[in-house]
Amino acid sequence: MPHANNPAYAGVRLRCLIPNGELNRLGWRSRIVWPGAPLPRQGVMVVQAKWLLDGGSPEALRALTQRLGQARAAGVTLVLDSFDNYFLNETDDPSRRALLEAYREALRLFAAFTVSSPGLKPLLEQELPAGARVLVVGDPVETPEALSAYESWPRRMHPGRWSGHWRAWQELLEHRAARRGARQLMWFGNHGSAYAAGGMTELQRLLPMLERVAERQPLRLTVVSNSEQRYQELLGAARFPHRYRTWDRLHFLRLLGEQDLVLLPSRLTAFTVAKSNNRMLLALAQGVPVMTDPLPDYLPWKDFCAIDEWDRLADHIVDPGALAARASAAMPAIAQQYSSQAIAHDWRDALMSITRA
Incomplete structure (x- = not known):
């Protein structure tokens, strides 16, 4: 589940669209759950942390968390994917502090966590219970050919x-x-x-x-x-x-x-x-x-x-x-x-x- 339906965002391309296309080429059944779409009732769902935080308010984030809880109750294994240190609040903004409080509450829903770099792993681990699983999966390096993983040639050459x-x-x-x-x-x-x-x-x-x-x-x-x-x-x-x-x-x-x-x-x-x-x-x-x-x-x-x-x-x-x-x-x-x-x-x-x- 990407945080937006827009390949202009690097996080959407590198951590959702390209891996999804390549996993399908490997023979895995993988699909994108676009924001606003019904959540799956089985399998593993990788949720971008930014999707939660882009809720914008503690109330909206908790509503998204409730949706994820329903998917988990139905049998979905939830994995949270992070590509930034989202716990930062260098200006001590009260609204962000409240948002992060709701975000920390949501962490308990996830069976495991993936991060984009080794440096991010300990920053996330210190926010989690001891023994929580945090795995590093890097970003693919984009090439012109990588576009074909999520966008067809006719679409790229549209008039x-x-x-x-x-x-x-x-x-x-x-x-x-x-x-x-x-x-x-x-x-x-x-x-x-x-x-x-x-x-x-x-x-x-x-x-x-x-x-x-x-x-x-x-x-x-x-x-x-x-x-x-x-x-x-x-x-x-x-x-x-x-x-x-x-x-x-x-x-x-x-x-x-x-x-x-x-x-x-x-x-x-x-x-x-x-x-x-x-x-x-x-x-x-x-x-x-x-x-x-x-x-x-x-x-x-x-x-x-x-x-x-x-x-x-x-x-x-x-x-x-x-x-x-x-x-x-x-x-x-x-x-x-x-x-x-x-x-x-x-x-x-x-x-x-x-x-x-």
């Missing part, structure tokens, strides 16, 4: 999308021309969270460094996100070329694959410690060099990217060749461990272990 395809092609041609004269850098991701600091704000500490590098090496930074307003607030006065692009799931990978360097600054906090390696691996899977911070789920890939090397930012921008070679070396391992098929097998194994317990 209503032709103008978007044309704009993306024109954008790519412009990008290739610009790349001949300047290093092309990218940051991508959600602009931020209402209950925790981070997101696009992390770019702020790199701006003085990028301004200095731009004095001797032409560069352009592309920010791909979901808030142009936040982009203007952060980079409006930056003294180097930059631009904003709205996230486009149908065309983003092509643009990403033609970058010289991806920058993913992300200081370790109670929010980022729980983040999966998906953004980093998405770039590495395209052979694109990555500079980032030492988040727990990033560290196993330290040989393939520049982790905590911001003092060498200028070097990697002037000559990204060595870092690009390291990125390309990661591609076979990513395909083996994080392809849509590999993650579907991980889901199958996790769900089988839950039903056998």
Whole structure:
């Protein structure tokens, strides 16, 4: 059960639509229970934690919990899936505090829990009774082929999308021309969270460094996100070329694959410690060099990217060749461990272990 009927959300695509399609290809009977649809009366149902929290109020969340309780009473095994540290409330907002109280009450309904990263596991375990089962199932790394797991080719090529395809092609041609004269850098991701600091704000500490590098090496930074307003607030006065692009799931990978360097600054906090390696691996899977911070789920890939090397930012921008070679070396391992098929097998194994317990 995803939190929304919209593949634009990464959590819907990566943890529902793609695994569901691949599980069916493996011969499992798997289906999406869209929000508002009748709940099943048997089997295992994986519920996204965000579906509960998006109820918006304690009363609405408790009403959703009651529905889940009825499904459990009918014989459904409930599994809660989390891909963020939802227990955060950094501003101590009273309304969120009340919402989280109702959310904690709901946890008792679930037979087991899945999380998207090892860093998230202990944060959830400390909210649960001793011995509760928490399993890590990573995010698949998206490829153009992964779209076929949940969206047919005719749908992707519907005439209503032709103008978007044309704009993306024109954008790519412009990008290739610009790349001949300047290093092309990218940051991508959600602009931020209402209950925790981070997101696009992390770019702020790199701006003085990028301004200095731009004095001797032409560069352009592309920010791909979901808030142009936040982009203007952060980079409006930056003294180097930059631009904003709205996230486009149908065309983003092509643009990403033609970058010289991806920058993913992300200081370790109670929010980022729980983040999966998906953004980093998405770039590495395209052979694109990555500079980032030492988040727990990033560290196993330290040989393939520049982790905590911001003092060498200028070097990697002037000559990204060595870092690009390291990125390309990661591609076979990513395909083996994080392809849509590999993650579907991980889901199958996790769900089988839950039903056998």
